[in-house]
Amino acid sequence: MRIIWLVIFSLLFISAIVAFVVAFRKKVAYVLLGAPEKRFDRIPSRLRNFAENVLLQKKLLQESYGIAHLIIFWGFVFIVISELPFIFDGLFPDYSLPLVETTAGAIFFMIKDVLATAVFIGLVVALIRRWIIKPVRLYRTLEAFLVVFFIMLVIVTDWLFVGARLAMDPHITSFQFSPLYQLTGRLLSGMETSTLELFAQICWWAHIGVLLAFTVYIPNSKHLHLIGAPLNSYFASLKPVGGQIKPMDLEDESVTEYGISRIEAFTWKQLLDSFSCGECGRCMDNCPANLSGKPLNPKELLSRTLKHHLLDKGEVMLKYGLKSTGEENEDKLAEIAEKSPEDAAILNKNLIKDVVTEDVLWSCTTCMSCQIQCPVSNEHVNKIVDMRRYQAMMEGDLSSELLIALRNVENNSNPWGVGSSKREDWAKDLNVPLLRDAENPEDIEYLYWVGCAGSFDGRSQKVATAVVKILTAAGVKFAILGTEEKCCGDFVRRTGNEYAYQTLVAENVETMNAYKVKKIVTACPHCLNTLKNEYPEFGGSYEVIHHTALINQLINEGKLSLNTEAAPEPQRIAYHDSCYLGRYQQEYEAPRALFNKVPGVTLVEMDRHHNKSFCCGAGGGRMWMEEHLGERINQARLKQALEKDPQVIGANCPFCMTMLTDGIKEIVDPEKGLTVVDPSELIAKMV
Amino acid sequence: MNIVVLVKQVFDTEAKIVLSSNTQISADGVTQIMNPYDENAVEAALQLKEAQGGEVIVVSMGSQKAVEALRTALAMGADRAVLVDDPALIETDEFTAAQVLAKAISTQNYDLILSGKVAIDGQSSQVPARIAEILGIPHANVVTKMEIKDGKAEVTREIDGGIEIIEMPLPAVVTAQKSLNDPRYPSVPGIMKAKKKELKTLSLADLGLSADEVASKMAVLEYSLPPARQAGRLVQGDPAQAASELASLLHSEAKVI
Numbered sequence: 001m002r003i004i005w006l007v008i009f010s011l012l013f014i015s016a017i018v019a020f021v022v023a024f025r026k027k028v029a030y031v032l033l034g035a036p037e038k039r040f041d042r043i044p045s046r047l048r049n050f051a052e053n054v055l056l057q058k059k060l061l062q063e064s065y066g067i068a069h070l071i072i073f074w075g076f077v078f079i080v081i082s083e084l085p086f087i088f089d090g091l092f093p094d095y096s097l098p099l100v101e102t103t104a105g106a107i108f109f110m111i112k113d114v115l116a117t118a119v120f121i122g123l124v125v126a127l128i129r130r131w132i133i134k135p136v137r138l139y140r141t142l143e144a145f146l147v148v149f150f151i152m153l154v155i156v157t158d159w160l161f162v163g164a165r166l167a168m169d170p171h172i173t174s175f176q177f178s179p180l181y182q183l184t185g186r187l188l189s190g191m192e193t194s195t196l197e198l199f200a201q202i203c204w205w206a207h208i209g210v211l212l213a214f215t216v217y218i219p220n221s222k223h224l225h226l227i228g229a230p231l232n233s234y235f236a237s238l239k240p241v242g243g244q245i246k247p248m249d250l251e252d253e254s255v256t257e258y259g260i261s262r263i264e265a266f267t268w269k270q271l272l273d274s275f276s277c278g279e280c281g282r283c284m285d286n287c288p289a290n291l292s293g294k295p296l297n298p299k300e301l302l303s304r305t306l307k308h309h310l311l312d313k314g315e316v317m318l319k320y321g322l323k324s325t326g327e328e329n330e331d332k333l334a335e336i337a338e339k340s341p342e343d344a345a346i347l348n349k350n351l352i353k354d355v356v357t358e359d360v361l362w363s364c365t366t367c368m369s370c371q372i373q374c375p376v377s378n379e380h381v382n383k384i385v386d387m388r389r390y391q392a393m394m395e396g397d398l399s400s401e402l403l404i405a406l407r408n409v410e411n412n413s414n415p416w417g418v419g420s421s422k423r424e425d426w427a428k429d430l431n432v433p434l435l436r437d438a439e440n441p442e443d444i445e446y447l448y449w450v451g452c453a454g455s456f457d458g459r460s461q462k463v464a465t466a467v468v469k470i471l472t473a474a475g476v477k478f479a480i481l482g483t484e485e486k487c488c489g490d491f492v493r494r495t496g497n498e499y500a501y502q503t504l505v506a507e508n509v510e511t512m513n514a515y516k517v518k519k520i521v522t523a524c525p526h527c528l529n530t531l532k533n534e535y536p537e538f539g540g541s542y543e544v545i546h547h548t549a550l551i552n553q554l555i556n557e558g559k560l561s562l563n564t565e566a567a568p569e570p571q572r573i574a575y576h577d578s579c580y581l582g583r584y585q586q587e588y589e590a591p592r593a594l595f596n597k598v599p600g601v602t603l604v605e606m607d608r609h610h611n612k613s614f615c616c617g618a619g620g621g622r623m624w625m626e627e628h629l630g631e632r633i634n635q636a637r638l639k640q641a642l643e644k645d646p647q648v649i650g651a652n653c654p655f656c657m658t659m660l661t662d663g664i665k666e667i668v669d670p671e672k673g674l675t676v677v678d679p680s681e682l683i684a685k686m687v
Numbered sequence: 688m689n690i691v692v693l694v695k696q697v698f699d700t701e702a703k704i705v706l707s708s709n710t711q712i713s714a715d716g717v718t719q720i721m722n723p724y725d726e727n728a729v730e731a732a733l734q735l736k737e738a739q740g741g742e743v744i745v746v747s748m749g750s751q752k753a754v755e756a757l758r759t760a761l762a763m764g765a766d767r768a769v770l771v772d773d774p775a776l777i778e779t780d781e782f783t784a785a786q787v788l789a790k791a792i793s794t795q796n797y798d799l800i801l802s803g804k805v806a807i808d809g810q811s812s813q814v815p816a817r818i819a820e821i822l823g824i825p826h827a828n829v830v831t832k833m834e835i836k837d838g839k840a841e842v843t844r845e846i847d848g849g850i851e852i853i854e855m856p857l858p859a860v861v862t863a864q865k866s867l868n869d870p871r872y873p874s875v876p877g878i879m880k881a882k883k884k885e886l887k888t889l890s891l892a893d894l895g896l897s898a899d900e901v902a903s904k905m906a907v908l909e910y911s912l913p914p915a916r917q918a919g920r921l922v923q924g925d926p927a928q929a930a931s932e933l934a935s936l937l938h939s940e941a942k943v944i
Contacts, residue, residue, distance in 0.1 A: 394876065396873065403872055411701070421703040421716070
């Protein structure tokens, strides 16, 4: 037994643990400054998320180099387990832990040895990627280097220590199947035993030093990701992608603040996100705002802007024992302002404007790509909506164009501001049944929710007309609400106007429930999403289907037959997945299936498609706002389509249609005759 | 600085006008809003209050429907509201409106009276000027800029082909042009507070007026809707021929040349 070693080791070990706990507790306390949120239910589903995204790293593996992370992750787990026998070996060289000197132990070390080698290679790949290939999305920081360097040192010192031991005694049972240990052992063999002994001792202490330093480094760096990410995966939202915006209780009179303007007003889960981020940059690589030169960078927002502000403000809040810097603590804040103006300056920083700029907030199109790509289940979009809520409901600070759209909704129930009495005018000559005329509304199988675009926008009216023609041909019993329909509220909610949103929802739900509506078909993915995923919170539960899915179903069931003679001319169509049908509902196939049912159509995929599809730029209320910063997103998307040299662009959403059509007018030679079509328009020609 | 703002509940600009009889416009199912120019007047009052203190009182004449306009003004930040609602005031003219509103205003303590430059329904622009006349105070309309200090108002008004800057002593009546300011969007706490603010409804009797003394001077004989717009017509063919056909159509059918 090495008494002195044991003493020194114990002192170092205890110091490291204390340092770890002190730093870690602080971070936990910062996260707990957040508001409560219930994320403790449905344990089996949470465990499944944990298994998929932590143990199996499913999301990471969606990109090829994710394999390097999977190897590093599992290698690291084995390395951590093997630390116990490693430490024991150094402190008690004459004894061994149970199982270590058995075949089982040897197999464990064999796996560990192979994995550690793979980890080492993975780390080299990581270094090459970050510092030689230099993708924009990876930041070349000292932090990032240290993390890789620490793990490499841990592996190398372990190799050398075990190698030296094997050089002295090549027959150690536990390492008999370990190729790299054996190799190092052979390389070191031939040296004097005393030299090897000393060398092993140096390696052991070096290893312990690095290991303990790493332990202390974790809670003090972005590598807290190691703890944050698994927790975040467990606590990930279990709601559908399109139903994650928190409803607000507007009846509660004790609430005086709407939306979020203080970091601690976010929930603990929202704060935990910042510590989970591993800074992989998948979000920024897929964010249309970021890629088109807008100030929003989702990775920067979570892993830098919000996190650094939380670290600064959290420290001062804990120093004064403050749980909130809201109105209720006004007196205390005034007191602090007198004692320490510097501390007060940190506490009084406005989350919006001082920390997150308004341009960042309003750049988001709520396309959800950041969240879908994020391997650690971070929820970016909610935070943006929460802050927009403050701007909208507390400050009334909205762009003038957006205000016009909101007033139009308020006065005429549609953002275009056309008189609400004209809502059913498009259907006048089409014999479209109105629900209010139905003798028995319950006989109507589907409510066709036309939406504002289908009702008022000339281009979308053509899609609505096609839908009517198809549903009629298929003998579907459907009706529309006509003037009784009001804006669904999608953009109203996503621009932070929860009060106005809930007013619209209440009116629509009342109308639909009075008619006992059960099934809804709609051609607008934005209406679809809010009707399907958000209305249930407000007493409106319906089965909602996109028109492409319903039409596809009707054809497959033989209820709608297509006259292939009437097929349009052969055409090459680049299909654009809308965010609200694609990522939001995971419906990628129905629109493609419809296009493929049209003879002569050749469907081509853009580079960004399916869940990596690129937003048209209209979501999250951006449809109603000017785009002053960076490149226009609709043009960026159009250029991606043009790379495939299409004759037509396929779409499934009225907003995408408008944005892409505008893009064509802006940058494509009219001689080319490039158009945007909805698959239903081609199908309608064949019925 | 106490400011009275006159607001009116009107049909939305997109409302479909339907006549229920020769002399009556139907309000069934019509969205009603605060007269847009009145929003500018409310905003101007609120900005003055924020800068100089005082009280903003919104005053309207109309049915209970007008409560919405008053609540909107309260949600924007006005302090209290007065509504004159009386069965005798259902169909009125500008004379009646001015008499009634002037009386209602005179029960308040005021330094300035603001309103929109025109109500977008009747479009007469008469009421504010009439009120100034009844109260014996100065009046400036179509104002694009306003500065209040030392008991005086300096206002910039739009006139044909130019602007006019005038100064007048307070109290005075000022009517707002759109460009005076950007009306604020009521905050949710504002909407919540507005529900609890004072909104007093007065009848003619409460104002000490009789229906006879404010009876309309004017009677509507008939309302009629403009003829429905015809679809456009495209004159096709050889340019010279088409041009001559167009000219003759403009002369004989459209009767514009």
